[in-house]
Amino acid sequence: MNRKVGVILSYILMLFEVLSTLLLTPFIIRELGDSEYGVYKLSAAIVAYLLLLDLGIGNAVTRYVAKYRAQGNTEQCRRFLGLTTIYYAAIALIALVVGVVLILVYPMAFSTGLSADEIALGQQLLSITIVNTAITLASVGFKNTIIAYERFDISRGLSIISIIIRIVSTFVVLKLGFGSVGIVSVNLTLTILTNLIFVFVVVFKLKLKPKFRGINASMVKDVATYSSFILIQMVATQINACADQVLLGMFVEASAVIIAVYSVGQQITQYFQSIGSSVTGVLMPGVVRMVENKATPKQLCDEMIRIGRLILMVLGIIWSGFLVFGQQFIGLWVGETKLDSYWVAFILMTAHMFMLTEAIGTQILWSMNEHKEQSILKISIVVLNIILTIALIHWNPLFGATIGTFISLMFGDIGVMNLIFVKKIKINLGTYYLGLFKGILPSMAISIAAGYAFSFVGLKGWVGFGVNVLVIIAVYLGCMIAFGMNKYEKHLVFGVFSKLGKFKKKN
Numbered sequence: 001m002n003r004k005v006g007v008i009l010s011y012i013l014m015l016f017e018v019l020s021t022l023l024l025t026p027f028i029i030r031e032l033g034d035s036e037y038g039v040y041k042l043s044a045a046i047v048a049y050l051l052l053l054d055l056g057i058g059n060a061v062t063r064y065v066a067k068y069r070a071q072g073n074t075e076q077c078r079r080f081l082g083l084t085t086i087y088y089a090a091i092a093l094i095a096l097v098v099g100v101v102l103i104l105v106y107p108m109a110f111s112t113g114l115s116a117d118e119i120a121l122g123q124q125l126l127s128i129t130i131v132n133t134a135i136t137l138a139s140v141g142f143k144n145t146i147i148a149y150e151r152f153d154i155s156r157g158l159s160i161i162s163i164i165i166r167i168v169s170t171f172v173v174l175k176l177g178f179g180s181v182g183i184v185s186v187n188l189t190l191t192i193l194t195n196l197i198f199v200f201v202v203v204f205k206l207k208l209k210p211k212f213r214g215i216n217a218s219m220v221k222d223v224a225t226y227s228s229f230i231l232i233q234m235v236a237t238q239i240n241a242c243a244d245q246v247l248l249g250m251f252v253e254a255s256a257v258i259i260a261v262y263s264v265g266q267q268i269t270q271y272f273q274s275i276g277s278s279v280t281g282v283l284m285p286g287v288v289r290m291v292e293n294k295a296t297p298k299q300l301c302d303e304m305i306r307i308g309r310l311i312l313m314v315l316g317i318i319w320s321g322f323l324v325f326g327q328q329f330i331g332l333w334v335g336e337t338k339l340d341s342y343w344v345a346f347i348l349m350t351a352h353m354f355m356l357t358e359a360i361g362t363q364i365l366w367s368m369n370e371h372k373e374q375s376i377l378k379i380s381i382v383v384l385n386i387i388l389t390i391a392l393i394h395w396n397p398l399f400g401a402t403i404g405t406f407i408s409l410m411f412g413d414i415g416v417m418n419l420i421f422v423k424k425i426k427i428n429l430g431t432y433y434l435g436l437f438k439g440i441l442p443s444m445a446i447s448i449a450a451g452y453a454f455s456f457v458g459l460k461g462w463v464g465f466g467v468n469v470l471v472i473i474a475v476y477l478g479c480m481i482a483f484g485m486n487k488y489e490k491h492l493v494f495g496v497f498s499k500l501g502k503f504k505k506k507n
Contacts, residue, residue, distance in 0.1 A: 009156035011314075014278035016163045018271050024167060028183070031174040039118050040180040043125040046102060050095050050133050060084075061141050063366055065148035070292040077145075078211035081202070084141035085210045092138035099130030121180070128184045132191050139195035142202045154201055162190050233371075236378035240385060244401040247389050252397045262398060264334055265344025268322075272349045276315050276356030287360070291367040297426035300364055304427065305435035308357040309489065312436060315353050316444045317476045322346060324451035325468045332462055344402045351409040357436060358414070361421045370424045374417070381412035439486070443479035450475040 029037050061084055068076040103126050107119050114122065146155045166186060173182030202208050244266075245259050252258060290303065322329070327342045334341070365371045385408035392400030421427050451472040459467050485493070 009152050009160070010278040011275075013156050013160050013163070014274055016160055017274060020163055020167050021271075024170060028170070028174065032180055035118065036121065036180050039114065039122045040125060040183070043122055043129055043184075046126065047099075047129045047133050050098060050130070050137075061144035062148045065145050066289065067292055067367075069148060070289045074208070075211070078208055079213075081141060081145060081208055082210035082212040086212065088138050088141050092134040095134045095137055096130065099126070099134070102130070103127055125180055125184055128181070128188055132184070132188045135188075135191050135195055139198055142198040143195070145202050145206070145208065146198060149206055151201070151206075154197075158194055158197060162194055166190060232375040233378045236375075236382050240382050240405075243382065243385055244389055244405060247386065248393060248397055248401055251390065252393055258397050261338050261341045262344055262401060263341075264330065264338050265341035265348065265402070268330075268341070268345040269348040269352060272315070272318060272345075273352055273356065275318065276311055276352065277359060287363045287367045291364065300425050301427040301432055302435075304358070304360050304364070304421075304425075305432060306488070307360040308432075308436050309440065309486075310492075311359070312353070312357045312440055313480065313485075313489070315356060316440055317447065317473060319349055319353050320444045320448045320476065321451065321469055321472050322349065324448060324455060324472060325465060328465050328468070332465060340398060343399065347402050347406050348409075351406050351414070355409065355413045358417065358421075361417070361425065361427075364425055365420070368424065373420050373424075377412055377416055377420070381408050384408040384412065439480070439484035443476055443484040446479050447472050447476035 028040075032040060061080070064080050065077055068074075068080065103123050106123050106126060110119060110122065143155065169186040169190075170183055173186055176182070178185070244262060248259050248262065287303070290299065295303075323346060326346060327339055330339055330342050330345075362371070362374065365374055385405050388404030388407055389401050392404045394400070418429055422429060451468070454468065454471045459465070481490070
């Protein structure tokens with residue numbers, strides 16, 4: 001299954017994830033009530049940190065299995081799978097032990113904020129979600145092996161099916177009165193079933209049985225070195241994701257309302273990131289293959305432009321539409337009192353649009369095992385963000401925190417990262433940016449101008465918002481078809497519609 005299908009399935013998966021969150025969350029809150037929903041989210045947040053026990057090995061599985069596959073070394077693939085199977089079995093046990101400790105200390109840790117009944121519920125939810133996390137960790141090696149073999153029909157397809165089943169099952173269990181325990185039980189059941197399928201596919205379909213003999217010290221050392229820097233990036237990203245809210249809570253009086261407004265803007269940014277990053281997992285095996293085949297700097301630069309343009313074409317219309325009609329959307333979605341979150345989202349989306357289009361460069365660095373400087377940079381960005389945010393929130397809490405993050409991301413993840421790309425990949429930045437923006441920026445500019453002009457019609461409500469969005473999309477697509485897309489991109493887009501048409505005729 002090629003990368004083209006993987007990209008399409010990734011965007012379908014992303015669409016289902018975003019829609020399920022937008023549509024299901026209000027229903028869950030209404031059915032559970034604020035109290036139970038708060039306990040449910042608290043348990044999920046606690047357990048999420050256990051996923052850091054992955055220690056970056058999951059990324060290493062994709063990289064090394066793809067490398068050995070490109071070399072035609074099936075035996076080494078089996079040995080590596082054996083190594084990661086042992087590792088993740090141990091990590092799953094550690095997660096269970098840590099989970100038991102968390103359950104025991106839960107009453108003491110939350111005795112001030114939760115009632116006795118809420119604490120009992122929290123412990124019950126925690127016990128189920130910890131088992132879920134342990135099973136998830138135990139099967140990472142098999143799931144990422146499927147990705148390394150570019151079987152996106154299985155990895156992405158199964159995830160799409162799981163989301164659909166989860167939506168329907170969540171609705172049923174809540175209507176039957178099982179509450180939050182029913183939700184986490186559904187999640188656990190789906191995790192068990194999907195991960196059993198992953199193991200079955202690897203062992204019987206790909207015929208890769210883990211081999212526990214022949215695992216040498218050099219392999220362990222290589223994986224540990226590679227993964228340690230991935231772990232640094234994971235930790236830095238996790239800290240950066242919550243730094244602004246924590247600092248607002250620490251240094252700003254009566255900050256709850258400000259944090260709520262910031263969180264709405266950040267949530268929109270997270271959706272934007274999900275859309276932009278949904279294809280990156282698809283790219284890794286192909287990038288590894290290019291590196292193993294000794295691709296030239298020009299070939300790697302061309303790949304960065306090719307993939308970056310596909311990501312920018314999608315993000316460009318979302319960013320343009322949000323620029324023009326974002327305030328209308330926020331007013332309809334969460335109310336007029338949180339309109340300032342528009343600026344939070346717009347500023348952060350701007351930085352992430354540049355970062356996400358360059359994500360393929362990061363994949364290349366990982367494939368080359370040249371990501372040490374990037375890991376150090378990620379920590380530096382966190383430190384810079386914290387310093388700037390503390391300084392700027394005294395000027396204006398909401399916009400100070402937002403601007404501090406924006407500056408740190410633009411300076412580190414864009415400016416310094418470009419220098420790393422030049423040094424390690426040896427790309428030409430002028431060639432890269434000219435190729436990346438050609439035709440797309442003019443299309444964005446024209447669609448923004450058209451959107452602003454049409455906004456004077458003054459359409460209101462969700463219907464009006466929908467019409468506004470359709471107008472700006474229509475103008476953007478017209479421009480992209482007329483002069484924005486190159487031959488490869490037109491072939492890709494029209495090829496997808498052609499395949500969909502043939503599929504409908506067959507059915």
